[in-house]
Amino acid sequence: MRPRRRARPTPKQKIPPVEELYGGGYTGRLMKGEYTGRKDIHAAIQRRHERGMALINAKGYWVQGNRQWRVPYGVREAFSATLSHGHLMNKYPFYVQWRHPDGNGGHKIKRRSCTSLGSAVSFITLHATRADPDAFVVCKLGFYAPVPMLGKFPRRLNDGKLYYWCPRCMQPRRMRQVNPQQTFYADKKYPNDQGGYTWKNVKLALLECTSCGANNRDGKFRASNQPVQKTVIKPRRTSTRRKR
Ligand SMILES: [Zn+2]
Numbered sequence: 001m002r003p004r005r006r007a008r009p010t011p012k013q014k015i016p017p018v019e020e021l022y023g024g025g026y027t028g029r030l031m032k033g034e035y036t037g038r039k040d041i042h043a044a045i046q047r048r049h050e051r052g053m054a055l056i057n058a059k060g061y062w063v064q065g066n067r068q069w070r071v072p073y074g075v076r077e078a079f080s081a082t083l084s085h086g087h088l089m090n091k092y093p094f095y096v097q098w099r100h101p102d103g104n105g106g107h108k109i110k111r112r113s114c115t116s117l118g119s120a121v122s123f124i125t126l127h128a129t130r131a132d133p134d135a136f137v138v139c140k141l142g143f144y145a146p147v148p149m150l151g152k153f154p155r156r157l158n159d160g161k162l163y164y165w166c167p168r169c170m171q172p173r174r175m176r177q178v179n180p181q182q183t184f185y186a187d188k189k190y191p192n193d194q195g196g197y198t199w200k201n202v203k204l205a206l207l208e209c210t211s212c213g214a215n216n217r218d219g220k221f222r223a224s225n226q227p228v229q230k231t232v233i234k235p236r237r238t239s240t241r242r243k244r
Contacts, residue, residue, distance in 0.1 A: 015044050018115065022091035029091040042088050052118025053079040062125050069125040074170035075137060077146040079117060086141045094120040097212065098128040098135035107132075138212045142167030145224035153225045166209045167220035175207035175216065182206040184217055189226050197227055 021041065024030040035041050053076075060076060061068045087093045092113035099107040112128075114120035120137040128135035145153070145165040153165040157172065166173035183205055189197040207216040214221060 013038070013040065015041055031089045031091075036089065045088050046083055049083055049116060049118070050079060052116055052121070055118075055122070062121050064122060064125050067125050067129070069121065069129055071121060072136075072171045074143075074146060074149070074165075075117070075121065078139065078143050078170050081143050084141060087139075090140070091115060093140055095138050095140065096120050096123050096128050096135060097138060098124075098132040100131050136169055136171075136211060138168050139170060140168065142214065142218065142220040143170060144220050150224070151226070151228035164207075164209075164216070164221070165224040166212060166214055167218065167224050168212045168214040169209060173212075174210045176210050177205050178208050180205070186217070186222065191227070196229060 016035075021031055021035050022029060024032040024036075055062050055064055056071055056076060056079075057063055060071055060073075062071050083093075092115055094114040094117055096112045096114060098110055100110045102108045112123060114123060114137075117137065117139070124135050124137060144167060149165055153172065154162050155172075157163050161174060163172040164175050165171075183203050185201055185203055187199045188202050188204070190200050192198045204216065208214070216222065216225070
């Protein structure tokens, strides 16, 4: 009789350093094929993302050395968001944008790619705000608006102007029409007689974020700037066991 093959315990795989993980795709900025299915690596990147919050104090400031930067609400919330597959596969899912003086009284727009949200905020605090106090961080793939903000945009803020939630800037932004001829069709919610909403396919003008250039065709943009209906889930009565 052939001896039964015993299941060998699988050795715990080591997580390679970040520089090892990427190098795939034609740009070399995507995760290498051998790591794309590794759940342990995905979990490690998610943990690194959430740890990024550590330097934000109770007042919402990122404090590092003798410098500090007020982190916008949406960016603070993004630290606790779950990274999508696209975020994990990309070596640089974030970038920082700021205006840099060109020496002739004008400025140049500069961008710097960042591997994590924490490193982007750190770069703003230490470097970008020296040149431009309005420097901001952009998530290339975007995050849905935080739950308390859902259904609140577009809205007029204190300056009387209409703001939309930009999923890439992770904060309220002004949008502009780039070209009046550019339109597209999309589903949009309209209130109905029953107190709910009906979807209608309508023609819309193409709008663009004045800061990062994200447009209203984007799925995350559309989801973050439409009315929502609250579903109330009644707690189920649970049977209680009485003590004798
Ligand atoms: Zn934007």
